[in-house]
Amino acid sequence: MDIQILGHSDIDLLKDLQPTGWQDIIPIFDFYTNSVFCFPIKATIDNKIVGIGTTIIHNDIAWLAHIIVRPDNRNNGIGQLITQTLIDSLKAKNCDTIYLIATDLGAPVYEKLGFETETEYLCFKDIQTDMGWTISKNITLFTDDFKEHIANIDRHVSGEDRMLQIQQHLTYGYVYLQDKIIEGYYLPTLGEGLIIANTSSAGLELMKLRLTTKENIAFPIDNLSATEFLHKNNYKEFKMVKRMRLGTKRTWLPAKIYSRIGGHLG
Secondary structure (H helix, E strand, C coil): CEEEECCHHHHHHHHHHCCCCCCCHHHHHHHHHCCCCEEEEEEEECCEEEEEEEEEEECCEEEEEEEEECHHHCCCCHHHHHHHHHHHHHHHCCCCEEEEEECCCCHHHHHHCCCEEEEEEEEECCCCCCCCCCCCCCEEECCHHHHHHHHHHHHHHHCCCCHHHHHHHHHHCEEEEECCEEEEEEECCCCCCEEEECCHHHHHHHHHHHCCCCCCEEEECCCHHHHHHHHHCCCCCCEEEEEEEEECCCCCCHHHEEECCCCCCC
C-alpha cells in the first residue's frame, strides 16, 4: 500500500468512497486540492484508491478531515495508517494542536492514537423552515467595515486564526448589530452555515435567519441557550458527535457557537 498526495486529477476517482449520509465529497475534495492551507492524501493498493484524508492548517493548529476508507477495505488498518500519516505531517509543520470530529466508527481509531474527547456536538434535523419567525431588524448584510471585528470575534471564540479561509465567505454574510457593535455573525456559504455570537440574543436571532432556509443544524452541547431554544420548539437532537483533540489544549468558547462549520472544522 502506498500513501501519496491526492491531486486534482484524482477527484473523479473518489465517487466509490462516498459514505452514506455524508455531504457529497467530490466538491469538498475539489476545494481541498485547490486550497493552500489544505493537504489531502490518498492510500492506494495496485493503483486503486482505497482511502483518503486531509489536513487543514491554521498556523499552529490543524484539523484532520474526511478520513474515509473504501467499505471493502475496512478493518485492515488503513484508516489508522492514513490518520497517523496526517499526524506525522503536521508535527513536521509545527502544529501542536490537532482537532477532528469523530464518527462512531472513527472514534476508537482516534482514541488509540491518543486523541481525547473535548466536547460533543448536538445534531438536529427536519426542522420546519416556515416557523413564522420575524427576522430581527438588528441583522444586516456584511460590509468591509465589519471585517476586522468579525476576525477578532472568530479568533476569540474559535481559538484559531482562520481568516484565510473565512474571508472568502464574508461577502455573503450577515451580522447582528446592537448599538452599532457587532454581537454575532452568520456565514451561509461556509460549510453548514457558521454562526458565532457573543450574546444569546444575537445567536438565537441569527439561528432563526439560518433556519428559514436550512432544516438541519449542529452546535456544541455547551451552548445551553441554543439547546433550550430548539427543545422549546419541540426539536430533539437525533445524534451526538465527538470533537476530539491531540496535543496542546487551547482556549476556545463552544458556548458561543450557534451553528458549526461542518464535520471537517467543528
